[in-house]
Structures are given as C-alpha cells and as structure tokens.
Amino acid sequence: MVKQVSVFLENKPGRLEHALKVLADGGVNIVALTIAETSGFGLLRMLVDQPTKAAQALNSAGITSSETPVTAVEIKDTPGSLLAAVKGFKERNLNIEYLYTFTERHTEDCIVVIFRFENCETAERVLWKEGYKLLSHEQITGKKQDDA
Amino acid sequence: MFQKEYETMPRRELRSLQLERLRWSVRNAYDNVESYRRHYDQAGFHPDQLKKLDDIRRVPFLTKEMMRENYPFGLFARPMEDVVRLHSSSGTTGNATVVGYTARDIEVFAEVVARCLAAYGGTKKDVLQVAYGYGLFTGGLGLHYGAEKLGAATIPIGGGNTDRQLMLIQDFGTTMLACTPSYALNIADHIAVKRPDFKLRDTNLRVGILGAEPWSEEMRLEIEERLGIEAYDIYGLSEVIGPGVSAECEKKSGLHIFEDHFYAEIIDPETGEVLPEGEKGEIVYTSLTKEACPVIRYRSRDISRLYHDDCVCGRTHVKMEKVSGRTDDMLIVRGVNVFPSQIESVLMEYEGTEPHYQIVLDRRGAMDDIEIQVEVTPAIFSDELKNLQGMASGLEERIKSTLGVSAEITLVEPRTIERSLGKAKRVIDRRQ
Missing domain, CATH: 3.30.70.260 (ACT domain)
Structure with a gap:
C-alpha cells in the first residue's frame, strides 16, 4: 500500500499552478501525477516523496486534499x-x-x-x-x- | 432577568400599557413630524381614532421609501438640541436612512440590550467582547451600551482581526462574544486553518450573541459545536432602535419581542392585511416609547411569525420565530418564491456540508438559472469523482424537493467565496 495525495481543484486557469507552488515551496517532490477532470472541477492525484509534509503544506494553504491508499x-x-x-x-x-x-x-x-x-x-x-x-x-x- | 416587572408583566396589564404608550407615540409623530401629519391627513387618519389596541390597523404604514425620502432628518420629532446620537444604515440598497436618539432613547436602547444579555445568562460578572462593527451601524455601540448597563466588563474591539480577537478571548477571559453568525464561523475556520493549537474550549468563552443577519437552526448547531459555546440570536433593526428589539431566552425557541417598547404585527406583504396570530408574513413594528424618531407601523420586510407559548422563562412577551428571510431578499425564480435561508438549511442538513455558499442567479435565454456554489472542505472531500458528483446531485435533488425549483450545484475550492466581517453576501443576481 502506498499513500497517494489527492487534491481538489477548480477547473480553471491558475489552480494547478497554485497547488504545485505550495508543494514546491514545501520542498515536496512529485514522482507520479494524474489529473481527472469534470466540467467544473478536477482531482489531482499524486505520489510524492513526503506525503505527510505535502498534506500539511496544502492544508495550511487552505487547499482541500486527502491521503488515499x-x-x-x-x-x-x-x-x-x-x-x-x-x-x-x-x-x-x-x-x-x-x-x-x-x-x-x-x-x-x-x-x-x-x-x-x-x-x-x-x-x-x-x-x-x-x-x-x-x-x-x-x-x-x-x-x-x-x-x- | 434584567427588568422583571416589565418582562413578566401579565398580558392584560401589558396591553393597557401598550395602548397608553401607543397613543402617546402616535401623537408624538403626528404633532411633531410634518411628514407623518401630511401622510395621516391624506389617509383620513387622526390619532384620536385610537381607542383600543386593534385600532392600530387604521394607521397608515411607514415604508422604507418614506424614510429615504425624508433623509436626513425629516422624520425627527425632536429638535437637534435634544438629540444626543445619530446612527445611519449603510444605505447599500439606496439612500441611507438616519435615526436619531435622545438621551432617554439611548437609555431605553441600553436597557433592552441588557435584557437580551441577561436572557442569555449574562450578569455583571461577565466579560463581553463586542466584535460587531462600531460606527454608524447600531450593532457595536448598541451591544456596548447594553453590556455596560448590565455591568459586564465590556471590550470594544470591534469587527475583524481574528488573531487579536483570539488573543483577547484568552488573555482577558472573555465569557461572551457578540458578532455576526458568519463571523463566528469565520473564527472557527481561522482556528482550524491557521491556529490548530488554539483551544477555544479551554478559554472562558461560553456564549455567542449573534445577530445582524438571518441564520438557520443548522448554522446554530454548527457554531455551537465548533466553537464550544451556546449561540443565541439577537434581533433588531436600526429604524426601530438597533439590536435589542427581541432576544432568545434560555429555551432558544423563538425571540421575545420587548413589547413594552415595541408593538409588532404580522401582515400579508402583498395586501397589507393583518394576519392572525401564528401565520407567517412581514413584521410591522411600532415604537411605543421612542422620542426622537418614532416609527409607526414600519414595514420591516423581515419575514417571521408571532405566537404566545407560556414560555418557561416566565416572560410574557410575544415570541417571533427566527427571521426566515426578507421580502426584499426573496428571490423569485421561475415564479417560485425562494429564500436564501431555505437553501442554507438544505446545505446544512446534508451531512458535512458547511454553510459557505453563494447563490448566483442568471438568465439563460428566457429561463432563470440558479447556481449554488458550495465550498469543498476536507470534511466532505472525496478522492473519487463519483462521490463528489453524487454529493452535488444529492444536494440538487434535495433542493428541488424542498424549494420546488431546480438549481445547479457547483463545487468550489475552500475560501473562494468572499467572507465579509459584516453581513455575508449570499446572493449574486445577474439577471437585471
């Protein structure tokens, strides 16, 4: 079992950038990534080197995320x-x-x-x-x- | 109870006091305000026609428009030398309305607010933090004078600066916090996101005095749970006096209107007919003791219902239900009357949904569209599209069955909907 970090993003310009910047600033490296999209929102799913750190950084930036096995x-x-x-x-x-x-x-x-x-x-x-x-x-x- | 002899006055006695004061108040308006006199003369009404309380139905209404036309001092019944304070509405929906108070009016204002605070269990031992805005808005100064009248230690912090609010709650031992319900939730959010170490439950805070905007029962439960306090509704409007027109008691079932100062009726907003007790409609207020700015049959545009229920608190004053909406907030969507508060209730009932939402109305072709934007918090977030989409369609179904109109739910990121420190802007109408 591996922990995946999933992030809620609105489907509009700038949202992915915002989330990625939070992770970059937190020194989190992404090893795999996929995005699922609907007309209104998307889910960013990632495997990162430090999932706990990623979750903390996202949370304190007010970005909704969860850890999924x-x-x-x-x-x-x-x-x-x-x-x-x-x-x-x-x-x-x-x-x-x-x-x-x-x-x-x-x-x-x-x-x-x-x-x-x-x-x-x-x-x-x-x-x-x-x-x-x-x-x-x-x-x-x-x-x-x-x-x- | 702060003024037991008035608050528990037997109904018969209360009614005769009301009649006596009503006649004085209508006289005050007629004799001292030219606009009232002209308005009544044109309608064929004279204060001498008031023989019994029910005769109030013969008195023409005072509307918001009339108040605006008389900006700034046209409805004052006292010369400026007798006026000691001026308040004004924000005037967001047109011109501002101005209200003046004599020293005696300020005294009554402080007394009714002190009654509210006592009804929430407040005493002079309490430390009361006033997080309503100070200034032309009646909330800040109204609570301030009422708290001092009660004898509580009053902290005039005003609205905003949540970190500072938390610091004072902790350092000053605040027991009661007065603010808008949306600001109370804002504080809960702030703690969750920025100050997870701050334990509100370890402070002395136990009571929230929440008002100045309509809020639902579900919102109360959420505020109480997240802040660990008892949340009470305080109601008022600046035209009538400010906060302190009515207050919940420990029962939290309806707000007692302080009837020795304010006479309330419920009318059908379409026809102006007075409705029988218990029916829902627009509340109409008459001030019974105000000197500088009497309001006689003022149409509040607030929707509620009035009833008597032998309240265990011992107060004999009539109860009003929590305001469920406003006649001017009422949205007419595809011919159906919709109140934002109904939508809020649906969202709150739905498991886990926080009441951070915004209603956007638009016109697509000839059809009105309702879009409800709901913030996705960690509590309702799922990693799977089907769960999120299922939640949205579940809410859509619930709204359709409750309101009778269909709306589209849009899930948005947390804190993308503007939070205000004063009144929350829940509706954006792009149909005009």
Whole structure:
C-alpha cells in the first residue's frame, strides 16, 4: 500500500499552478501525477516523496486534499501483461476505481502501475498470491515515508 | 432577568400599557413630524381614532421609501438640541436612512440590550467582547451600551482581526462574544486553518450573541459545536432602535419581542392585511416609547411569525420565530418564491456540508438559472469523482424537493467565496 495525495481543484486557469507552488515551496517532490477532470472541477492525484509534509503544506494553504491508499504493482513491459493482471481482478470481482502508470521502466523489464481498488487490502492479497511484486513507498520514491 | 416587572408583566396589564404608550407615540409623530401629519391627513387618519389596541390597523404604514425620502432628518420629532446620537444604515440598497436618539432613547436602547444579555445568562460578572462593527451601524455601540448597563466588563474591539480577537478571548477571559453568525464561523475556520493549537474550549468563552443577519437552526448547531459555546440570536433593526428589539431566552425557541417598547404585527406583504396570530408574513413594528424618531407601523420586510407559548422563562412577551428571510431578499425564480435561508438549511442538513455558499442567479435565454456554489472542505472531500458528483446531485435533488425549483450545484475550492466581517453576501443576481 502506498499513500497517494489527492487534491481538489477548480477547473480553471491558475489552480494547478497554485497547488504545485505550495508543494514546491514545501520542498515536496512529485514522482507520479494524474489529473481527472469534470466540467467544473478536477482531482489531482499524486505520489510524492513526503506525503505527510505535502498534506500539511496544502492544508495550511487552505487547499482541500486527502491521503488515499493505492497499490503500486510491477507489471512486465510486454504486450498482454496488463491485460492478464486485469483479467485476474475481474475473475475475483475486484473493481478498479482508477489506475495510472509510470511509463519509464522501473527495472530492466517492468513498469509500475498504480491501482486504486474499492478494497485495497483484498486486492493486494490476491496480487501477492499470484506472484505480483507490490512496491513500497520507499521503493517508488527512493525515500522513507515521512510519517513512519 | 434584567427588568422583571416589565418582562413578566401579565398580558392584560401589558396591553393597557401598550395602548397608553401607543397613543402617546402616535401623537408624538403626528404633532411633531410634518411628514407623518401630511401622510395621516391624506389617509383620513387622526390619532384620536385610537381607542383600543386593534385600532392600530387604521394607521397608515411607514415604508422604507418614506424614510429615504425624508433623509436626513425629516422624520425627527425632536429638535437637534435634544438629540444626543445619530446612527445611519449603510444605505447599500439606496439612500441611507438616519435615526436619531435622545438621551432617554439611548437609555431605553441600553436597557433592552441588557435584557437580551441577561436572557442569555449574562450578569455583571461577565466579560463581553463586542466584535460587531462600531460606527454608524447600531450593532457595536448598541451591544456596548447594553453590556455596560448590565455591568459586564465590556471590550470594544470591534469587527475583524481574528488573531487579536483570539488573543483577547484568552488573555482577558472573555465569557461572551457578540458578532455576526458568519463571523463566528469565520473564527472557527481561522482556528482550524491557521491556529490548530488554539483551544477555544479551554478559554472562558461560553456564549455567542449573534445577530445582524438571518441564520438557520443548522448554522446554530454548527457554531455551537465548533466553537464550544451556546449561540443565541439577537434581533433588531436600526429604524426601530438597533439590536435589542427581541432576544432568545434560555429555551432558544423563538425571540421575545420587548413589547413594552415595541408593538409588532404580522401582515400579508402583498395586501397589507393583518394576519392572525401564528401565520407567517412581514413584521410591522411600532415604537411605543421612542422620542426622537418614532416609527409607526414600519414595514420591516423581515419575514417571521408571532405566537404566545407560556414560555418557561416566565416572560410574557410575544415570541417571533427566527427571521426566515426578507421580502426584499426573496428571490423569485421561475415564479417560485425562494429564500436564501431555505437553501442554507438544505446545505446544512446534508451531512458535512458547511454553510459557505453563494447563490448566483442568471438568465439563460428566457429561463432563470440558479447556481449554488458550495465550498469543498476536507470534511466532505472525496478522492473519487463519483462521490463528489453524487454529493452535488444529492444536494440538487434535495433542493428541488424542498424549494420546488431546480438549481445547479457547483463545487468550489475552500475560501473562494468572499467572507465579509459584516453581513455575508449570499446572493449574486445577474439577471437585471
């Protein structure tokens, strides 16, 4: 399980910049990021090196954020690998809320996919049993989690 | 109780006192104010027609327009040498209205405010921080004189500067805080965001004296919970005297109008007919003792209802329900009457939604559109789009079923809606 920082942003110019500036000023490094949008607002989801520090900086700037547990999984960088993983979830009736990926290779032949499951713990147990490698905060960001 | 003999006066006695004072007050207006005299003569009314209290229905109304036309001193019943203070409305909706007070009027003003404070459990042992604006607005000085009349230690800090407010609450041992309900929430926000270390519950603060804008029961619960205080409503309007026209007692169910000084009626705002007790309509006030600026059947534009309920506090004075809106705040949207306070109630009822919202009215083609902007606080935030969208559509449904019109909910970032230290601007109407 990895902590993801999620931020509420209005869908208008300058809002993303504002949030990023708060993080930059706080010395927080972002290692992965995705934005989901609706017509009125968006959600910025990130993996950062110091999630606790990020949450504090955002909170004191009056920006609404939360920490969400997500699952970081190593997937082979070959055709059909993601398909195989997703197929396994369907068979066990595990619902994926959303996912995003690192496109750069994490190891020689693997990339990292971040999953948000309805039920994080069950999903991780299943993945582990099937031999998937789950990554920790430290393995992804190269830093110890700042609240541990 | 601050003036028990008046506040618990048996109804019959009270009514005869009211009649006697009403006749004096109408005479005061007729004999000393040319505008009143002309207005009454034209309508065929004469003060001698007042034989019983109900005859007040024959008296023509005083409207806000008439007050404005007489700017600044046209409705004064005393020469300036007898006037010791002048207050004025902000005049945001047109010209300002000016009210003058004689020394005796100021005395009555202080007494009724002291009655309010005593009704909230205040005594001369209290330390009262006045965070209403001082100046032409009657809130600051009104509370100030009332608190001194009660004998409480009065802190004239005025509005704004929240860090300083907190410092004085802590250092001076403030027990009662007088401010607008939106400023009370502003303080709670300020503590949550900027001063999480500040423990309001560890201070002596126990009572909030909140007024000068309409607020809902849900807002009361939130203020009480977040600030750890008992929040009481104080009501008044500068034309009638200022704060202190009515106040809640420990029951927190309706506000007792101090009827030995102010006579209240409820009318249908369309027809001007007096409505039977218990019905909702516009409140009309008549001052019974004011010397410098008598108001006779003043149409307040405030919407409420009046009733008697043998209150356990022992006061015999009529109760008014918390003001639920204003006839001039009333929004007519696609032919439906909508009060911003109704929208506020819906938002507050909905789990976790804080009342930081703004209503924006616009016209799309021939149709009126209502947009309600609601701030997304950490308490209602979700990492999933479907939850946030579900909350918005849930609120939309609730508003549709409560108000009978549909509105669009827009989720906005915290603190993007302007906070004012005085009255919150809840409605932006772009239809004109």
